[in-house]
Amino acid sequence: MSQQPTFLEEIADALIAEGGEDLGKVKLIFPNRRAGLFLRRALARKIKNPVWAPEIYSLEDFLFQYTDLQIADKLTLVYEMYSAYRKVNPEAESLEKFFFWGEVLVGDFEDIDQYLVEPDHLFQSIQTQKELDDAFAYLGDEERLVIQSFWKSFMPQAKGDQLHFLKTWKLLVPIYQDYRKRLQDKKLAYKGMVYRSIAEACKGDTFDPKQGDSQFWFAGFNALTSAEEEVLKYFVRETSARIFWDMDDYYVRSAQQESGQFFRQYKEDTLLGKTFPEEIPANFEKPKQIDTIGVSLEIGQAKYVGERLEELANDPAWVPEETVVVMPMEHFLFPVLNSLPEEVKQVNITMGYPLKDTPLFGLLDAVLDLRKNTRRKKDGGTAFEAYSYRDVLAILRHPYVFSTATREAGNLIYRIEKDNIISLDKADFGESGSLITTLFLSSASPLDHLLELLNLLYGVLQSEESASDDLEQANLEQANLEQTNLEQTNLEQEYIIKFHEQLMRLKTLLVGNDTPEVTLFQKLFRKVAQSVRIPFSGEPLKGLQVMGVLETRNLDFKQVFVLGMNEGYWPAEAATQSFVPYNLRKGFGLPTFDQQDAFYSYLFYRLLQRAEKVTFLHNTSNETNLKGEQSRLLYQLKYETVHGEHITYKSLSSDVAISVPQPILIQKTEEVLARLDEFLVTDDESSAHQRLSPSALNTYLDCRLRFYFRHVARLYEPEEVQAEIDPAVFGNILHHALEFLYADFIEKKDSRQIDKADFDSIRKGVPGALQKAFEMHYSLGTGKQFKAEGRNLIAQSIAKKLTLEILKNDESYAPFEILGLELDELPLDFQLTGGRKVKLKGIIDRVDSKEGLVRVMDYKSGADNKVFYGIETLFDREHPKRNKAAMQTFYYGMLYLDKNAVAEDIKVLAGLYNSRELFNDNFQVELELKSEGSRGKGTLVQDIRPFIPEFVSGLKTLLEEIFDQATPFGQTEDLKKCKNCPYNSICHRD
Numbered sequence: 007m008s009q010q011p012t013f014l015e016e017i018a019d020a021l022i023a024e025g026g027e028d029l030g031k032v033k034l035i036f037p038n039r040r041a042g043l044f045l046r047r048a049l050a051r052k053i054k055n056p057v058w059a060p061e062i063y064s065l066e067d068f069l070f071q072y073t074d075l076q077i078a079d080k081l082t083l084v085y086e087m088y089s090a091y092r093k094v095n096p097e098a099e100s101l102e103k104f105f106f107w108g109e110v111l112v113g114d115f116e117d118i119d120q121y122l123v124e125p126d127h128l129f130q131s132i133q134t135q136k137e138l139d140d141a142f143a144y145l146g147d148e149e150r151l152v153i154q155s156f157w158k159s160f161m162p163q164a165k166g167d168q169l170h171f172l173k174t175w176k177l178l179v180p181i182y183q184d185y186r187k188r189l190q191d192k193k194l195a196y197k198g199m200v201y202r203s204i205a206e207a208c209k210g211d212t213f214d215p216k217q218g219d220s221q222f223w224f225a226g227f228n229a230l231t232s233a234e235e236e237v238l239k240y241f242v243r244e245t246s247a248r249i250f251w252d253m254d255d256y257y258v259r260s261a262q263q264e265s266g267q268f269f270r271q272y273k274e275d276t277l278l279g280k281t282f283p284e285e286i287p288a289n290f291e292k293p294k295q296i297d298t299i300g301v302s303l304e305i306g307q308a309k310y311v312g313e314r315l316e317e318l319a320n321d322p323a324w325v326p327e328e329t330v331v332v333m334p335m336e337h338f339l340f341p342v343l344n345s346l347p348e349e350v351k352q353v354n355i356t357m358g359y360p361l362k363d364t365p366l367f368g369l370l371d372a373v374l375d376l377r378k379n380t381r382r383k384k385d386g387g388t389a390f391e392a393y394s395y396r397d398v399l400a401i402l403r404h405p406y407v408f409s410t411a412t413r414e415a416g417n418l419i420y421r422i423e424k425d426n427i428i429s430l431d432k433a434d435f436g437e438s439g440s441l442i443t444t445l446f447l448s449s450a451s452p453l454d455h456l457l458e459l460l461n462l463l464y465g466v467l468q469s470e471e472s473a474s475d476d477l478e479q480a481n482l483e484q485a486n487l488e489q490t491n492l493e494q495t496n497l498e499q500e501y502i503i504k505f506h507e508q509l510m511r512l513k514t515l516l517v518g519n520d521t522p523e524v525t526l527f528q529k530l531f532r533k534v535a536q537s538v539r540i541p542f543s544g545e546p547l548k549g550l551q552v553m554g555v556l557e558t559r560n561l562d563f564k565q566v567f568v569l570g571m572n573e574g575y576w577p578a579e580a581a582t583q584s585f586v587p588y589n590l591r592k593g594f595g596l597p598t599f600d601q602q603d604a605f606y607s608y609l610f611y612r613l614l615q616r617a618e619k620v621t622f623l624h625n626t627s628n629e630t631n632l633k634g635e636q637s638r639l640l641y642q643l644k645y646e647t648v649h650g651e652h653i654t655y656k657s658l659s660s661d662v663a664i665s666v667p668q669p670i671l672i673q674k675t676e677e678v679l680a681r682l683d684e685f686l687v688t689d690d691e692s693s694a695h696q697r698l699s700p701s702a703l704n705t706y707l708d709c710r711l712r713f714y715f716r717h718v719a720r721l722y723e724p725e726e727v728q729a730e731i732d733p734a735v736f737g738n739i740l741h742h743a744l745e746f747l748y749a750d751f752i753e754k755k756d757s758r759q760i761d762k763a764d765f766d767s768i769r770k771g772v773p774g775a776l777q778k779a780f781e782m783h784y785s786l787g788t789g790k791q792f793k794a795e796g797r798n799l800i801a802q803s804i805a806k807k808l809t810l811e812i813l814k815n816d817e818s819y820a821p822f823e824i825l826g827l828e829l830d831e832l833p834l835d836f837q838l839t840g841g842r843k844v845k846l847k848g849i850i851d852r853v854d855s856k857e858g859l860v861r862v863m864d865y866k867s868g869a870d871n872k873v874f875y876g877i878e879t880l881f882d883r884e885h886p887k888r889n890k891a892a893m894q895t896f897y898y899g900m901l902y903l904d905k906n907a908v909a910e911d912i913k914v915l916a917g918l919y920n921s922r923e924l925f926n927d928n929f930q931v932e933l934e935l936k937s938e939g940s941r942g943k944g945t946l947v948q949d950i951r952p953f954i955p956e957f958v959s960g961l962k963t964l965l966e967e968i969f970d971q972a973t974p975f976g977q978t979e980d981l982k983k984c985k986n987c988p989y990n991s992i993c994h995r996d
Contacts, residue, residue: 010289010616012562013252014041017225018048020250021060030058034223039064040356040546041226041560047547061220065227065234066197069204072213075195080537081508083189083196084108085515087115090184094177102522102530109537110583112196115182117584119198120231122205123594128586129178178585198233205233208240215245222247226560229268229605232595239277249281252560254615255288256647257608265607290615291648298571298640300626300657305341307569307623310658312345314567314621315550319349326352330551330563332613334576336360338569342552352549356557358539361508366463366501367535369404370456373445374528376401377452392429393446395422395727401445406498410466411441418442423725428784441466452527453516457509464502497542504540555609562616571624573635577606610639626657667994672714672975681718682969687835687843697833697847700897703961704890706968707883708983713968714975715989723988731801735783737867740805741851742779744812744865745828747771748852758824760854765817772809776802808867811924815931822856829853832901836965844965850898859913859948862899863931866891866920873934873944877953881960883978891918892933896957899950913949 011019021029029049036042042062049059070077078086085101087108092098118125189195207213215222222241227249230238241247257266258273272278301307311331318324331342336359346353361367376397399422401407402415418435421427427434435446444462448455512534516522522530551563555576570576580599584591591598614620628634644650672678684696698717706713715721731739751768752758760768780802816822829850835843852863870891879885880893899916908914917931936944947953967973977993978984984995 010292010618012048012616013226013250013560014045014048014562015052017045017223017250018052021049022052025060028058029060031219032060032221032223033068034060034062034225035065035068036062036226037065037228037559039067040557043546044561060223065224069200069237072204072216073195073200075190075193075200077200078189078194078196079511080109080112081511081534082194082515083112086188086192086194087111087181087185090181090188091177093184094180100522100526102526102533105530105533107585109533110585111178111181113583114585115185116196116198117586117596118182119196119202120233121594121596122202122232122236123596125179125182128590128594129175129182174585198231201231201233201237205236208236213240215241217245221245223250224248225250226252228252228608229601230272231597235278239275242277242281249278251282252612253286254290254611255286256290256615257611258286262646263607263611264604265611267604268608287615290611293652294614294617294649295619296614296643296649296653297621298636298653298655299621299623300636300655301623302625302627302659304338304570304625306658307625308338308341308345310623311342311567311569311621312347315350316347318565319347325564326350326550327548328563329565330553330558330561330567332553332555332558332566332568333357334555334568334570334578336363336554339552342569346550350550353552354546354549355542355552356546357552357554358541360536361501361504361538361540362532362535364501364540365405366498366505369401369406370459370505371528371532371535372397372400372404373456373459374452374524374531376446377455377524378528392431395428395430398422398430398446399727406463407441407445410463414440414442420725423727426727426784428727452522452524453509453513456531457506457513460502460506460509464499464506467499467502500540500542504538505535508534508538555606558609558613563613564618566613566617566620567623568613568621569623571622571637571640573637576610576637576639577603607639614643626659670711670977670993672711674971674974678714678718678975679971685845686969687845697831697845699847700894703897703964704893707881707888707890707964709978709987710973710975711977711993712987712989715992718975721989731798733868736801736805737865739776739779739783739801740808740867741828741865742782743772743775743805743809744852746778747775747809747813748824749827750775752824760816760820760822760824762817762820765813765820769810769813772806772813776805776809779805808921808924812865812919815919815924815929819856822854822861825853825855825860826850827852832905834901834904836961838962838966838969842969844969846901848898848901850902853902858911859915860902860908861915861917861931862895862902862950863917863919864891864895864898866918866922868920869922870918870920871922872918872920872932873936875936875938877956877960880957881964891920895933896950896953897961900954900957900961903951903954914951915948916950 017034021032021034025032034042034045036045042064045062046059066077084105085108088098088101088104091104091108091111098104117123118128186199189199204213222245224238224241224247227234227238228251238247238249242249251269251272253266253269257263258269260266261270273282299307299310301310315329315331318329319326333339333342336357339355339357339359343353343355376393379394379397381392399419402419408415422430432447435442441462444459448458450458512530551561553561568576580602586594586596588598590596622640624636624640625634644653674682685698702713702717705716747768748760750771751760751764755764780798831847831849834846834848836846837843850862851865852861854861854863871889872892873887874880874889874892875885875887877896879888880896882888895916895918899914902908903914915932918933919931923929930946932946932948934944935947950957981995984990984993987993987995990996
């Protein structure tokens, strides 16, 4: 295949042919700066001797030479638009609410000026047919009909939304005029404002191009605005300027090809038509290798490109600068960058990336969330600011924070989760001088707070000690971001600089106005971040080129990879945000999505016309937020061009085989047995704390594997803050409240005897006991009070109701003596065969005594009942009604009897205060023994001692099995037990 010159090389050849060694007389103007850089490279490769170089401009730079106005940034434009809006509308909303509409108006006024539309004509309000006929008589028939079709819907009288539309419509001319005046007074402008001024000067022959002996060459233009077209016509007419059109005969000659629409218009123009060559280049239909690859997910497209680039990079003949990766959507960028092989040493990214998609935006927005959600609370007479744990954890876990202050952030995260802290105040964040302090203790305004944080983060990234997990040790000073050279920074620093720049602009604009409170400021901040893109720096003439669609203009590459060739990506979806309705835009010659489609179609064919190898990748999945339909441009390529029959089509997919979950069986290897031995009595005291509880034994009976994960392998569930009370936590709070209630009363009375007359006093302590229990759960320090909110109000109310009902039953049972409350982890060394002893433990909620009866009581706040069908069923995992609560209650009774010498004439009752039956008439605490199949009442167990030998035997059999090497840890067959198991994902039963 012969070497085909690029468009810029053709211009370089023309310059050399006509200018010889003096190219300095030529002023060459491109649509953008990028093409000029690549032209300089093309000239450098062709010219061997020193010559005067041509002056190369982008059209914007060229035209701004003729004005003393400076281009304003978008934030300034929106703010000035808002100022103009407030002047004409006394009821104007706040800036953050206006911001979106301000951006729309900025775009509309840009279009109005670029397309030389008279705002007085466009924004007039039509009320009668005569006005309609007269107002647009100067337009052509087609344009007039389109406009009239819109205004006729307002006749004979506007109503509903039309009235709101007209109210705003009438304001737009004075807003336009004041907006332009404000900018003019400040020596500022938007691009269309300058273009219109110059175009009107050109049209009125009052423009001075300051030509001298200069020659003007315009190259690579298409889809000109009316103002641009007027300027080019002037230079052709008055200075004999040359125009180099970047086009191809294929789409120019065919009236069916929208990609050639604008060229056909210019070719018919009396002035511009003279600049067209006699023979239009025909490069598109030359042989090319075109591959279309369907991939099921967008990340797969990036991975495929990475693999292909690795192959190319290992080819010694590969020239990276002749290869481009094109992405129609920005979200492809980081997947592509992360997929690039190590062999690709240099990459130039020529596209912007939205600030809102950067990690830094996430951190700054999280800080604003923290401030927005901060609540003023009072403990006694002391007021303090309380932060939600959710906001605090979101900040502490952010990569920038955790990597910078690892130890500090890690300790705070651990304490919050371990102690279940749902509300924090400033005292929880230590002393000043650290990143944590800047994040949580700043007293500055929201805007200044973000600026403080940006300065500190930039200083961390600049410092060689930034890997330190302690900012105080790093001894860093805040950086002066005003004097930073963007080209010498890394990606994270560029994020910081761009945010700092935007916030400083916002701060300047807000001078003299009330600073928005945090909620309004956050909305404004988000809108600013959404509207700004960060340009990636790099050496544009070296390495692999990574570009957006617009950035490919005027550039040619031998090898092209295009990702996201799906409908809605390229061409983009038709979505024009404008105050000007479609019919009016079309009638007045303002751009619509029809022109947008034509322009992006042109960029598609232009990218292909000089390429040799092209690979299109498109998504084949129609999942949420993914475009699964191929771009219509690919269908055009297939059915309308000579390349159609030569395109190769492939579909890449992973072989997905749905495997049946395999049973998990853990054999008791030496390592597993060594773990189990920690529950056996030995001379080694280091594992003395390892004891089995009745809940652990119930876990084993439910599922041996779950017991292994939790108690042998010790795969503990991650600590999570529980802002709302779950059933397990509710039970703990109820236990603690009853413990505090009776313990405080016993201390006050100085007696363990509880009489009926005591209960009025005991009931008065219920709110305080519950408060104390909640505060203990949420680890509230001294001076902080728990205040129930949301669902916790319901939980607190239910806990109070249950507590009072238990007291009511206790009152009817009184008098009695409390022998113990929450007896801490009573130990028991249980004898097995072979001389082994298993270390057991248990916590008994309450033991009381009355008239020869000792009651070992357990509080149950769940759906437990008291019926059991024999001691053997308590250890039978297959029994459909195995009563876990009864098993635990007998276990506690066994523990108590082991630890206390109880006289033979004393009965020992193991009872349940279970909330399921607590409010029943004639509630009783005794367990109820029933026969299998019996429908009547069972026998109340008044004394557990006759049952204890059989219980001990069953317990021994269970423990022997647990420590039997031949019995592996396997899964339960009852899948209902897997529903709430924390390990069900391991077993694929979630």
